[in-house]
Amino acid sequence: KNEVEQSPQNLTAQEGEFITINCSYSVGISALHWLQQHPGGGIVSLFMLSSGKKKHGRLIATINIQEKHSSLHITASHPRDSAVYICAAFGGATNKLIFGTGTLLAVQP
Amino acid sequence: NAGVTQTPKFQVLKTGQSMTLQCAQDMNHEYMSWYRQDPGMGLRLIHYSVGAGITDQGEVPNGYNVSRSTTEDFPLRLLSAAPSQTSVYFCASSYSGYRGGNYGYTFGSGTRLTVV
Numbered sequence: 001k002n003e004v005e006q007s008p009q010n011l012t013a014q015e016g017e018f019i020t021i022n023c024s025y026s027v028g029i030s031a032l033h034w035l036q037q038h039p040g041g042g043i044v045s046l047f048m049l050s051s052g053k054k055k056h057g058r059l060i061a062t063i064n065i066q067e068k069h070s071s072l073h074i075t076a077s078h079p080r081d082s083a084v085y086i087c088a089a090f091g092g093a094t095n096k097l098i099f100g101t102g103t104l105l106a107v108q109p
Numbered sequence: 110n111a112g113v114t115q116t117p118k119f120q121v122l123k124t125g126q127s128m129t130l131q132c133a134q135d136m137n138h139e140y141m142s143w144y145r146q147d148p149g150m151g152l153r154l155i156h157y158s159v160g161a162g163i164t165d166q167g168e169v170p171n172g173y174n175v176s177r178s179t180t181e182d183f184p185l186r187l188l189s190a191a192p193s194q195t196s197v198y199f200c201a202s203s204y205s206g207y208r209g210g211n212y213g214y215t216f217g218s219g220t221r222l223t224v225v
Contacts, residue, residue: 004151033214043199043216086151095140095159095203095212096167099151 003027004089006100013107019074021103023087031090032063032070033097038083046072048090077107111135115200115217122190122224130185130220132200138213139205141183145169145196146219152199158183159205190224197221 004025013019023032031050037043047054047061049070054061058077063070074081084104088097116131134141142157144167154167158177172194174186183202187194200217 002151031212035216042218043201045211045214045216048211048214088152090212095142095205096154096157097142097144097152097201097214099144099153101149101151 002100003098004087004100006085006087006103008103009101010104011106013077013105015078015107015109017077017107019077019081019105019107021072021085021087021105023070023072023100025068025070025087025089025098027089027091027098029089029091032061033088033090034061034070034072035086035088036083037086037102041083043086046085074105079107079109081105082107113200113202113215113217115198115220117220118218119221120223122187122222124190124192124224126190128187128190130187130198130200130222132183132185132217133181134183134202134215135181136202136213136215137180138202138215139180140212141177141200141202142167143173143175143183143185144199144201145194146199147196155185155198187222192224195222195224 034046058075060073084102086102088099113134143155144152146152156175158164198220203212203214
C-alpha cells in the first residue's frame with residue numbers, strides 16, 4: 001500500500017463543474033503539498049498546508065490532520081485547469097516529499 | 110529570473126554512457142533534491158542535500174551520484190546509463206525551514222532522458 005493515496009486517478013468534468021480530488025496518507029507529516037503538472041510541463045507548487053484551509057483564486061485546499069486526509073477543490077472549472085494534480089506528504093525534518101501517483105483531470109468545454 | 114534551472118531538457122544516451130544533469134537555483138535555498146518520474150509510480154526521490162557539502166540517498170539512489178560543492182548547484186551524474194534509467198528527472202529546491210508562510214518549494218522544468 002502506498003503511503004500517499006490519491007483518488008480518483010482520472011477525472012473528466014464539464015466546464016463550470018465543481019471538482020474535488022482527494023488525498024489520504026499513512027505517514028506522519030508536518031505539511032501536505034498540492035502540485036500541478038500540465039502535460040509535458042513542469043511542476044508547480046499550488047499549496048502547502050499543515051492545518052485548516054487555504055484558498056487561491058478558484059482553488060481551495062483543506063486538510064484534516066486527525067483523519068490524515070486532504071482535498072483539493074476547483075470551483076467553476078475551466079479547460080485550462082486540465083492537468084495532473086499531485087499531493088505529497090512533507091516530512092519536515094529532512095524536507096523530503098512522498099508523492100501520490102497523481103490525478104489526471106480533463107475539463108471539457 | 111529566480112527559480113530552478115535544469116539542463117538539458119532532452120537527452121538520448123546509449124547504454125553504458127555517462128552524463129551529468131545540471132541543476133542550479135538562485136534563491137539561496139538550503140535544500141535541493143532530485144526526483145525521477147515514471148508512469149504510474151509518481152515521483153521518487155533519488156538523492157537530496159540539506160546544504161553545501163552534505164548529500165544523502167533517497168529512495169532510488171542506485172546508478173546515480175551527486176555532489177553539492179556550492180549552495181546553488183546540485184548536479185546529478187549517471188555513471189553508466191541503463192534503459193531502466195529512462196525517465197523524466199526533476200530537480201527541486203526549498204528553504205530548510207518554514208519562512209514567510211511556506212518552504213518555497215520550487216521545481217525545475219525537468220529533463221526527459223531516454224537510454225537506448
